[in-house]
Amino acid sequence: MTIETKANAGEREFKQFGKRYRKVDGDDKVTGRAIFGADFTAQGSLFAKFVRSPHAHARIVSIDTSAAEAMPGVEAVCTAADFPSDVSGDVDTGEVEIGIQFLANLIMGRRKALFEGHPVAAVAATDVHIAEEAARLVKVEYEVLPAVTDPIEAMSPDAPLLHEGLIATSLSGSADNPSNIAGHMEGGKGDVEKGFAESDVVVERTYRTALVHQGYLEPEAETVHWHADGRIDVWANSQGSFPLRQNMSNLLGVDVSKIKVMPLEVGGAFGAKNTPRVSPVAAILSRKSGKPVKIVLTREEVLKATGPASGAVVTVKMGGTKDGILKAAEARLVFGAGGFPGSPVLRGMQTIFACYQPENSKVDAYDVVTNAPRVAAYRAPGATVATFCGESTIDELARELGYDPMDFRIKNASREGDSNIDDEVYTRIGIVEMLEAVKASDEYNRPIKESANGWPVGRGVGIGWWPCGIEISSARVMVNHDGGVDVATGAVDLHGVRTGSAQVAAETLGIEPEEVHVHTADTEGIPYTGNAAGSRITRTLSQAIFKAGSAVIEQMKEKMAVRFGVDTEFVEYEDGYFYARDNQDSKVSFKDAGAAVTKNGSNITATASNDPGMRPANGYAMAVADVEVDPDTGKVQLTDFTLFQDVGKCVNPTQVESQMQGGAVQGIGWALSEEYVFDDQGLMRNASFLDYRMPTALDLPMIGTVILEKSADDGAFGIRGVGEPPIIPPPAAIANAIRDAAGVRMGMLPMSPERVFEAMKESE
């Protein structure tokens, strides 16, 4: 269902948008014809396996690779010693930052292993079984150190120190002593103490959340060939060919122009595949062996040693008045980063109160290293955790004030022209329209279904905001000799890029999507394009396609002017037809014109990138969740779930709804069942999909979706980002529903049966 908000009334009509155009690469993807990372094997490849630390924290005393090297079939072994030690340059890993030196040490541990599964060596052999066997022959002597996985414990002066030289920096300067605190950030406005003093009610709650994994279907799988002439070919399932090229360049000390990244299909990523973990190692092994080297991770490696989302400890304090004013909001966010600095705590800080305008606010944020896998981006990184904490607290505050929580939200909502905690003024935003739409919706108003088991039932809501990324995207539009159109994108296909781009190109060119074929180009085939991350691709790429497509129309007008025997300015293009202004009978279709003007050897093609000055479009989504809670076990059963989202302009409802449903389900897993379980040595005890519990279809109701469209205020079509907002509100909405059903305020994610049961027992 699509609701057109009033703000959109009278806007221009689009022919191709809002259509459920069939996924153009669906057949290939479901029949196994599409080439994903593991499917691709270069001519004469070797296969490599990592040697990984079995300890969560250890000093690497020595590494003896001689037995592995002597094994027949082994062609190269590498350790950190084979990488340049003086790496420099910028790192682009999407939304979660890491310094280049840290990235190098994350990819291959040099002096220390900082989490279980941290790579310390790798072996390439003629087959993967030999590589596996040989990896076992690498002798690593460790000095095992005490491990710390909880970020609060890690902040203690007594905690085992991960990085001996790590000095926290903040606005107020550097810390005096090294610690596991990598950074301390502060923000806010006004005077929270004054705000709390003016409040009728003040609530304060502390929340803890576990590390969770993106759970993408396809493990990292990449192949690299370092040619004898110094050029490097990379076949990658990363989120961005160009950022990977730049990272490889910086990590390996090779010019970007010597590196070619060829995108393969990506079987899910959600932020994790912005960070290179495999290709740099494959590159070194290829350089040493002279052959292409392929590395495919196992699920256990993915869970233990790629980048999950941060676990966090967050305290939120809010004060309000009985007439519904949010006088003050304060938060202290402590995010675990895993073995190296750079959790998304800054994003948590930015998103926690973003939907509201508290009169006074204050946020402290701590980035803390722990002996856990180094975190990565995961769909709106930082926002899901922060919103769970913020929306739980505001719900509690409204309840205690005796003010309707929805009305409290509306009264304090952020509006266009308001600014966020970082003083960034919102571009066109529709938080109020969304809250009003949910308030008026059937999903919010209908009676909650009675439990067949007689269990208590409840309903909760939560709203989340995400800025949505920008960065550069590039596209090329080219007309073939039969008038058909090819479109090249620099973006990989992660979320229907080919299908959506075909619609965008068709819209721009006034033709049908069937006449457009979209392919994802390699780094030599198109100009720079950033990662497919931050909900930025459709927004930015559509502008690039619009610019290139418009240039193509102009080129065709020039050619048609010659055929019509008029000046170019007298050629019109309308509804798919070119004609001379004073001769309506001269109409020639795009297809015929395309064929005609290219036949004599002219080429019709244009390349464009979006405007670097584009501003982030706000993304926001709201969830309405109904639950029933088993009083005997604490098990929470989701009985109804609907996600409302403003997408600015919906290109393809099927694809948008899939993003919404997929994001919601991941948020639901985060809320109810997913978590990393560490023992006291920092070892992960549930590194398989049997023990790491993601929701299945059987655990879920049908996920309802409501698309709202208040167009963004720049870009070619008013498109906002879609991918990230849906994951943000589910834990908040479910927590509020549990509060409604069972009268308990959950302070931990996941809200697993035992935790809910304990909370209920405690509240009795």
Added chain:
Amino acid sequence: MTIETKANAGEREFKQFGKRYRKVDGDDKVTGRAIFGADFTAQGSLFAKFVRSPHAHARIVSIDTSAAEAMPGVEAVCTAADFPSDVSGDVDTGEVEIGIQFLANLIMGRRKALFEGHPVAAVAATDVHIAEEAARLVKVEYEVLPAVTDPIEAMSPDAPLLHEGLIATSLSGSADNPSNIAGHMEGGKGDVEKGFAESDVVVERTYRTALVHQGYLEPEAETVHWHADGRIDVWANSQGSFPLRQNMSNLLGVDVSKIKVMPLEVGGAFGAKNTPRVSPVAAILSRKSGKPVKIVLTREEVLKATGPASGAVVTVKMGGTKDGILKAAEARLVFGAGGFPGSPVLRGMQTIFACYQPENSKVDAYDVVTNAPRVAAYRAPGATVATFCGESTIDELARELGYDPMDFRIKNASREGDSNIDDEVYTRIGIVEMLEAVKASDEYNRPIKESANGWPVGRGVGIGWWPCGIEISSARVMVNHDGGVDVATGAVDLHGVRTGSAQVAAETLGIEPEEVHVHTADTEGIPYTGNAAGSRITRTLSQAIFKAGSAVIEQMKEKMAVRFGVDTEFVEYEDGYFYARDNQDSKVSFKDAGAAVTKNGSNITATASNDPGMRPANGYAMAVADVEVDPDTGKVQLTDFTLFQDVGKCVNPTQVESQMQGGAVQGIGWALSEEYVFDDQGLMRNASFLDYRMPTALDLPMIGTVILEKSADDGAFGIRGVGEPPIIPPPAAIANAIRDAAGVRMGMLPMSPERVFEAMKESE
């Protein structure tokens, strides 16, 4: 050695041309890393084998594929019945023409098999051995017909008729009855009878030449995947991705925009791989099976059933005066086309007297079908045979006139502004300069080396002309974030396209070739580009690169103007540096400027095609051959051989010399040892490289090369074509050397020992 002819004096200097720049893809090609047709296997491929006619001429009565279809592992069988029967559209097979319906029937015989090895069915199976086995189970009932392989015999009214409806057409109208004569063309000027009457001496000779094969190292090997959504992917080792796409489109009735051709490396082609023979069949098998289908031919299939060069029978009559005037030249060329019309006899007609200006001329040319493999282009198609005949006769005429053959040539040579037999006026041409250069050369003047065996020795020369093709080539130039440059070409790499294009781009951009990386793009990656054929690529592609590169410089000037704070018109680019005109200190290198202007998200890229109005540049080469002849066996030993060629402007001497040497060696094989041997049933008796005798290094002296440079009069750099001219003069020069040594005028190619021995015996 390079001789600068006077015409070039004072021309602009190039920095990157004339340098022996290392072959950029050499490492990959010699180490087996480059992906040739047979190296590529798509995910889940089937493998196919042809069922071929064992008869040179037969009616196909019935085909029973049931046993093959029933064999486990077989997934598709196809016959002509699976192809559209109403194909239409243009065919682009490079320089040798074939109608689309004939092409369809050549690829898969429908009613008749017209040569041994003509495909009548094909089988795709899960492995190639099953396919081979199953192909044997296809039961084909043939009505065997008498075969004719000699074109003169085929012209006889009594000859077996290949095509029942084939009516010869000529300028004077259509023939009355069907025959094996597919076409009759006439040309010439003045009155040859008058010319012969005015001559002091008239000579007339008849020559016969055998079919010869290009002998490329790599057999045809292609993979096609016809997707369920109707799109077709083709991985081809063809000479042109775009013409193959067009041919596939016409043959299969699928829009070109639905077909993507991805070029693989091409292991030699020489004209033969302009004609699609494998991919259309793989496409049908893929459509029927739903899987990618790969076909790799064997050497026997290549020799029997791909396209060799025509065998011909040519009569030449020339008359001249004692003061060295060529009064009249007449020729009758009969070229065998193989099973379907379209021999290169028109090119033979165009080239036979092209180097001269006979006062009167007349040429009759016949295109005749025979029960031999359908011919294809082979380096300057038609010219080698025609030149052998023309240059043998002119040598004979000069001898009989008692006029120095070299001076006779110079006196009658074609000059700029003259026109050829087809009334085409020559663009800038240097035939006279070349003849003068050879006449003055050491190779022509030094004493012929005595034979260590005491055999007679001799020296001969021959000169050949070729128009060199034009057609469209496209290129894209793109600047990376580190200031490095990527160049995409629509042309496949057949003859150093990557290396030469890197030099051309470097020359255009004022940088070094090391800073440029060239790749051959697929049909979605770049606009239309014709076949890599007709010695056209370096000439046309260099103009496209020049145009795109110049546009890139302009784009960079615009961006640098902003940095310099001046108007674009005040930004200069010189010797690799941008600077503001009034501030020499502002110098920024191309690399730094490229990095700077792309860093903020701007893209710097331009795509261009050469001017469709470009005219063919003349290509011409002259050979000086020294031989000794064994009087007891007739064996001709080449003792010295030098090729002179005007290349207009030499981009890379090593690559140019390789082309010259390669072409010369192929011409030498044609002259002395290569031939198709047919029995009286039209079956080829020497279909292997053991029996089909190509020259080896042991048979040859070092091939000397002399590069001349009289620049062509259009194109960006004055480049002429290089690939084809070298093959033209060797048979003529060697025939004239044998005449010089042994006193016999050879009337047949190859001039094998037995033929030379017979000729010597006869002349005694």
